[in-house]
Amino acid sequence: MQARNFLLGLLLLLSPWLSAKPLQFEAEYQTFEKQPVALQALVGKKPLYLKFWATWCLDCRRELPSLEQTYQKYSGKIAIFAVNLNINETDGAIRSLQQKNKLTIPILMDNNGSIAGNFEFKGTPFHVLINKQGEVVYSTYKDDERLADQLAKLASNTKTTVAEATVSTSTTTNTPLTKGTVVIYFSATWCDWYMKDIHPELSSNCINALQTVDKLYRSTPKLQLSAYVTHLWTEPTDVDDYSKKFSLPYKVSMDDNNEQFRRYKATGYPTVIVLKDGKEITRITEFDGSEKPLQAIKAALGTD
16 A cells, blocks of 8 residues: 555554543543633533544534534534544644635544544544444444434434444553662654654654654663654554654554553654653753754763
Protein backbone atom coordinates (compact mmCIF):
# COMPACT_ATOMS: atom_id res chain seq x y z
CA MET A 1 0.00 0.00 0.00
CA GLN A 2 1.45 3.38 -0.95
CA ALA A 3 2.24 5.80 1.88
CA ARG A 4 -0.36 8.38 0.85
CA ASN A 5 -3.10 5.76 1.15
CA PHE A 6 -1.82 4.17 4.34
CA LEU A 7 -3.96 5.94 6.91
CA LEU A 8 -7.19 5.63 4.94
CA GLY A 9 -6.56 1.95 4.27
CA LEU A 10 -5.78 1.20 7.90
CA LEU A 11 -8.92 2.90 9.17
CA LEU A 12 -11.17 1.15 6.66
CA LEU A 13 -9.76 -2.25 7.57
CA LEU A 14 -10.24 -1.80 11.29
CA SER A 15 -13.61 -2.85 12.72
CA PRO A 16 -15.76 -0.77 15.10
CA TRP A 17 -14.90 -1.11 18.77
CA LEU A 18 -17.39 -0.86 21.60
CA SER A 19 -16.61 0.35 25.10
CA ALA A 20 -16.88 -2.47 27.61
CA LYS A 21 -16.06 -0.40 30.69
CA PRO A 22 -17.99 2.40 32.41
CA LEU A 23 -17.41 5.78 30.82
CA GLN A 24 -15.26 8.03 32.94
CA PHE A 25 -15.09 11.66 31.88
CA GLU A 26 -13.90 14.63 33.85
CA ALA A 27 -16.63 16.72 35.45
CA GLU A 28 -16.01 19.62 33.09
CA TYR A 29 -14.36 20.35 29.76
CA GLN A 30 -13.96 23.52 27.72
CA THR A 31 -15.19 24.12 24.21
CA PHE A 32 -12.94 25.90 21.74
CA GLU A 33 -14.95 29.02 22.58
CA LYS A 34 -14.02 28.53 26.28
CA GLN A 35 -17.52 27.47 27.31
CA PRO A 36 -17.74 24.83 30.10
CA VAL A 37 -19.35 21.47 29.32
CA ALA A 38 -20.33 19.03 32.08
CA LEU A 39 -19.87 15.96 29.89
CA GLN A 40 -20.06 13.37 32.67
CA ALA A 41 -23.35 14.86 33.84
CA LEU A 42 -24.89 14.18 30.41
CA VAL A 43 -24.08 10.45 30.51
CA GLY A 44 -27.22 8.46 31.32
CA LYS A 45 -29.47 11.48 30.87
CA LYS A 46 -29.25 12.33 27.17
CA PRO A 47 -28.05 10.54 24.02
CA LEU A 48 -24.51 11.52 23.04
CA TYR A 49 -22.68 11.61 19.72
CA LEU A 50 -18.92 12.17 20.03
CA LYS A 51 -17.00 12.75 16.81
CA PHE A 52 -13.23 12.60 17.39
CA TRP A 53 -11.11 14.63 15.00
CA ALA A 54 -7.95 16.68 14.45
CA THR A 55 -7.25 19.58 12.10
CA TRP A 56 -4.31 17.73 10.55
CA CYS A 57 -6.45 14.65 9.75
CA LEU A 58 -7.45 14.94 6.07
CA ASP A 59 -10.46 12.64 6.35
CA CYS A 60 -11.64 14.64 9.37
CA ARG A 61 -11.55 17.81 7.30
CA ARG A 62 -13.62 16.22 4.55
CA GLU A 63 -16.29 15.11 7.03
CA LEU A 64 -16.81 18.51 8.68
CA PRO A 65 -19.66 19.64 6.36
CA SER A 66 -21.51 16.35 7.00
CA LEU A 67 -20.94 16.71 10.72
CA GLU A 68 -22.42 20.21 10.74
CA GLN A 69 -25.46 18.94 8.83
CA THR A 70 -25.91 16.19 11.42
CA TYR A 71 -25.67 18.75 14.20
CA GLN A 72 -28.32 20.95 12.58
CA LYS A 73 -30.60 17.94 12.18
CA TYR A 74 -30.27 16.27 15.60
CA SER A 75 -28.92 18.84 18.10
CA GLY A 76 -32.37 19.10 19.70
CA LYS A 77 -32.43 15.38 20.51
CA ILE A 78 -28.78 14.39 20.83
CA ALA A 79 -25.91 16.13 22.62
CA ILE A 80 -23.38 16.33 19.77
CA PHE A 81 -19.74 17.36 20.13
CA ALA A 82 -16.81 17.56 17.75
CA VAL A 83 -14.16 16.27 20.16
CA ASN A 84 -10.76 17.58 19.14
CA LEU A 85 -7.92 15.27 20.24
CA ASN A 86 -6.01 18.41 21.26
CA ILE A 87 -2.71 16.94 20.09
CA ASN A 88 -0.38 19.21 18.08
CA GLU A 89 -3.24 21.68 17.65
CA THR A 90 -3.24 25.45 17.24
CA ASP A 91 -6.09 27.91 17.71
CA GLY A 92 -5.42 29.24 14.22
CA ALA A 93 -5.88 25.85 12.54
CA ILE A 94 -9.12 25.16 14.39
CA ARG A 95 -10.50 28.63 13.76
CA SER A 96 -9.69 28.41 10.06
CA LEU A 97 -11.63 25.15 9.59
CA GLN A 98 -14.44 26.40 11.82
CA GLN A 99 -14.91 29.48 9.65
CA LYS A 100 -14.38 27.71 6.33
CA ASN A 101 -17.07 25.13 7.11
CA LYS A 102 -19.34 27.57 9.00
CA LEU A 103 -19.38 25.24 11.99
CA THR A 104 -21.86 25.92 14.78
CA ILE A 105 -21.35 22.52 16.40
CA PRO A 106 -19.52 22.87 19.75
CA ILE A 107 -15.88 21.86 19.43
CA LEU A 108 -14.95 20.13 22.67
CA MET A 109 -11.25 20.13 23.53
CA ASP A 110 -10.09 16.86 25.05
CA ASN A 111 -8.03 17.21 28.21
CA ASN A 112 -4.94 15.00 28.09
CA GLY A 113 -6.91 12.23 26.38
CA SER A 114 -9.39 11.83 29.23
CA ILE A 115 -12.26 11.60 26.71
CA ALA A 116 -10.52 9.58 24.00
CA GLY A 117 -8.99 7.26 26.60
CA ASN A 118 -12.41 5.68 27.14
CA PHE A 119 -12.35 4.24 23.62
CA GLU A 120 -9.50 2.15 22.19
CA PHE A 121 -9.66 3.52 18.68
CA LYS A 122 -6.77 3.54 16.23
CA GLY A 123 -7.26 6.88 14.52
CA THR A 124 -9.58 9.68 13.47
CA PRO A 125 -12.20 10.37 12.28
CA PHE A 126 -13.91 8.20 14.88
CA HIS A 127 -17.59 8.26 15.81
CA VAL A 128 -19.10 7.11 19.12
CA LEU A 129 -22.85 6.89 19.84
CA ILE A 130 -24.01 6.62 23.46
CA ASN A 131 -27.67 6.03 24.27
CA LYS A 132 -29.77 7.68 26.96
CA GLN A 133 -28.90 4.85 29.34
CA GLY A 134 -25.20 5.70 29.07
CA GLU A 135 -24.33 2.67 26.92
CA VAL A 136 -22.05 2.80 23.89
CA VAL A 137 -24.29 1.38 21.17
CA TYR A 138 -22.21 2.08 18.07
CA SER A 139 -18.74 3.17 17.03
CA THR A 140 -17.18 3.45 13.60
CA TYR A 141 -14.48 5.07 11.48
CA LYS A 142 -16.92 5.64 8.62
CA ASP A 143 -19.36 8.47 7.98
CA ASP A 144 -21.78 6.39 5.94
CA GLU A 145 -25.40 5.21 5.68
CA ARG A 146 -25.02 2.85 8.61
CA LEU A 147 -23.89 5.70 10.84
CA ALA A 148 -26.84 7.79 9.60
CA ASP A 149 -29.21 4.93 10.44
CA GLN A 150 -27.74 4.54 13.93
CA LEU A 151 -28.02 8.29 14.52
CA ALA A 152 -31.70 8.22 13.55
CA LYS A 153 -32.30 5.38 16.02
CA LEU A 154 -30.36 7.22 18.71
CA ALA A 155 -32.44 10.35 18.18
CA SER A 156 -35.68 8.36 18.49
CA ASN A 157 -34.33 6.62 21.62
CA THR A 158 -34.66 3.25 19.89
CA LYS A 159 -32.69 0.63 21.80
CA THR A 160 -30.07 -0.89 19.51
CA THR A 161 -27.46 -3.54 20.07
CA VAL A 162 -24.44 -3.86 17.83
CA ALA A 163 -22.26 -6.95 18.15
CA GLU A 164 -18.87 -6.11 19.58
CA ALA A 165 -16.08 -6.42 17.05
CA THR A 166 -13.03 -8.50 17.77
CA VAL A 167 -10.09 -6.16 18.16
CA SER A 168 -6.66 -7.01 19.49
CA THR A 169 -6.08 -5.51 22.91
CA SER A 170 -2.58 -6.87 23.43
CA THR A 171 -0.34 -4.45 25.25
CA THR A 172 3.15 -3.70 23.95
CA THR A 173 3.76 -0.67 26.14
CA ASN A 174 6.67 -0.97 28.52
CA THR A 175 6.43 0.79 31.88
CA PRO A 176 9.05 3.57 32.00
CA LEU A 177 11.77 3.44 34.60
CA THR A 178 11.27 5.70 37.61
CA LYS A 179 14.54 5.30 39.51
CA GLY A 180 17.48 7.55 38.73
CA THR A 181 17.57 9.94 35.78
CA VAL A 182 15.37 8.84 32.89
CA VAL A 183 14.54 10.23 29.46
CA ILE A 184 11.00 9.68 28.11
CA TYR A 185 10.54 10.25 24.37
CA PHE A 186 7.19 10.45 22.56
CA SER A 187 6.73 10.51 18.79
CA ALA A 188 4.72 8.93 15.95
CA THR A 189 5.75 6.54 13.18
CA TRP A 190 3.92 8.67 10.59
CA CYS A 191 4.94 12.13 11.79
CA ASP A 192 7.79 12.59 9.30
CA TRP A 193 5.96 11.57 6.10
CA TYR A 194 2.23 12.08 6.71
CA MET A 195 2.76 15.59 8.07
CA LYS A 196 5.23 16.54 5.32
CA ASP A 197 2.63 18.32 3.19
CA ILE A 198 -0.12 18.90 5.77
CA HIS A 199 2.07 20.32 8.53
CA PRO A 200 5.69 20.63 7.25
CA GLU A 201 6.92 22.41 10.39
CA LEU A 202 5.75 19.48 12.52
CA SER A 203 7.32 16.98 10.13
CA SER A 204 10.67 18.76 10.44
CA ASN A 205 10.29 18.95 14.20
CA CYS A 206 9.80 15.17 14.39
CA ILE A 207 12.79 14.46 12.17
CA ASN A 208 14.99 16.84 14.16
CA ALA A 209 13.85 15.22 17.40
CA LEU A 210 14.76 11.78 16.04
CA GLN A 211 18.25 13.01 15.23
CA THR A 212 18.61 14.65 18.64
CA VAL A 213 17.57 11.54 20.56
CA ASP A 214 19.81 9.39 18.34
CA LYS A 215 22.82 11.60 19.16
CA LEU A 216 21.89 11.60 22.84
CA TYR A 217 21.63 7.82 23.00
CA ARG A 218 24.89 7.21 21.13
CA SER A 219 26.85 9.74 23.17
CA THR A 220 25.48 8.94 26.64
CA PRO A 221 26.65 5.63 28.12
CA LYS A 222 24.03 3.73 30.11
CA LEU A 223 21.31 6.23 29.22
CA GLN A 224 17.94 5.15 30.62
CA LEU A 225 15.64 5.88 27.69
CA SER A 226 11.97 4.93 27.29
CA ALA A 227 10.88 5.69 23.71
CA TYR A 228 7.23 5.50 22.66
CA VAL A 229 5.25 5.95 19.45
CA THR A 230 1.52 6.59 19.57
CA HIS A 231 -0.92 3.77 18.85
CA LEU A 232 -2.92 6.12 16.63
CA TRP A 233 -2.82 5.05 12.95
CA THR A 234 -0.17 2.52 13.93
CA GLU A 235 0.15 -1.26 13.84
CA PRO A 236 2.92 -3.31 15.54
CA THR A 237 4.60 -3.91 12.17
CA ASP A 238 4.79 -0.13 11.65
CA VAL A 239 6.88 0.18 14.80
CA ASP A 240 9.38 -2.35 13.45
CA ASP A 241 9.46 -0.64 10.05
CA TYR A 242 9.96 2.74 11.73
CA SER A 243 12.93 1.46 13.74
CA LYS A 244 14.52 -0.05 10.64
CA LYS A 245 13.83 3.00 8.49
CA PHE A 246 15.80 5.28 10.80
CA SER A 247 18.26 2.61 12.05
CA LEU A 248 17.32 3.40 15.63
CA PRO A 249 19.84 2.05 18.16
CA TYR A 250 17.29 1.97 20.98
CA LYS A 251 14.07 0.06 21.60
CA VAL A 252 10.76 1.71 20.64
CA SER A 253 7.44 0.63 22.20
CA MET A 254 3.91 1.32 21.06
CA ASP A 255 2.03 3.46 23.54
CA ASP A 256 -1.27 1.55 23.64
CA ASN A 257 -4.26 3.87 24.04
CA ASN A 258 -1.68 6.65 24.60
CA GLU A 259 -1.43 5.50 28.21
CA GLN A 260 2.05 6.90 28.86
CA PHE A 261 1.38 10.02 26.78
CA ARG A 262 -1.56 10.78 29.08
CA ARG A 263 0.35 9.74 32.19
CA TYR A 264 2.98 12.41 31.59
CA LYS A 265 0.45 14.97 30.33
CA ALA A 266 2.12 15.37 26.96
CA THR A 267 0.27 17.50 24.42
CA GLY A 268 2.03 16.77 21.16
CA TYR A 269 4.65 14.91 19.16
CA PRO A 270 7.59 15.00 19.53
CA THR A 271 8.14 15.46 23.26
CA VAL A 272 11.22 14.66 25.35
CA ILE A 273 10.92 14.62 29.15
CA VAL A 274 13.79 14.22 31.61
CA LEU A 275 12.89 12.76 35.01
CA LYS A 276 14.97 12.34 38.15
CA ASP A 277 13.53 9.77 40.57
CA GLY A 278 10.11 10.35 39.01
CA LYS A 279 10.26 14.17 39.21
CA GLU A 280 10.25 16.13 35.95
CA ILE A 281 13.42 18.16 35.39
CA THR A 282 12.81 19.47 31.89
CA ARG A 283 10.48 19.05 28.91
CA ILE A 284 11.34 19.86 25.29
CA THR A 285 8.88 19.98 22.39
CA GLU A 286 10.71 22.17 19.88
CA PHE A 287 13.63 20.79 17.88
CA ASP A 288 15.01 23.32 15.41
CA GLY A 289 17.85 21.23 14.03
CA SER A 290 20.47 22.96 16.17
CA GLU A 291 22.45 21.52 19.08
CA LYS A 292 20.46 23.53 21.66
CA PRO A 293 17.84 20.83 22.45
CA LEU A 294 20.58 18.22 22.86
CA GLN A 295 22.55 20.53 25.12
CA ALA A 296 19.44 21.24 27.20
CA ILE A 297 18.77 17.53 27.67
CA LYS A 298 22.37 16.80 28.59
CA ALA A 299 22.33 19.67 31.06
CA ALA A 300 19.25 18.18 32.72
CA LEU A 301 21.00 14.80 32.81
CA GLY A 302 24.13 16.38 34.26
CA THR A 303 26.29 15.11 31.40
CA ASP A 304 27.00 18.36 29.53
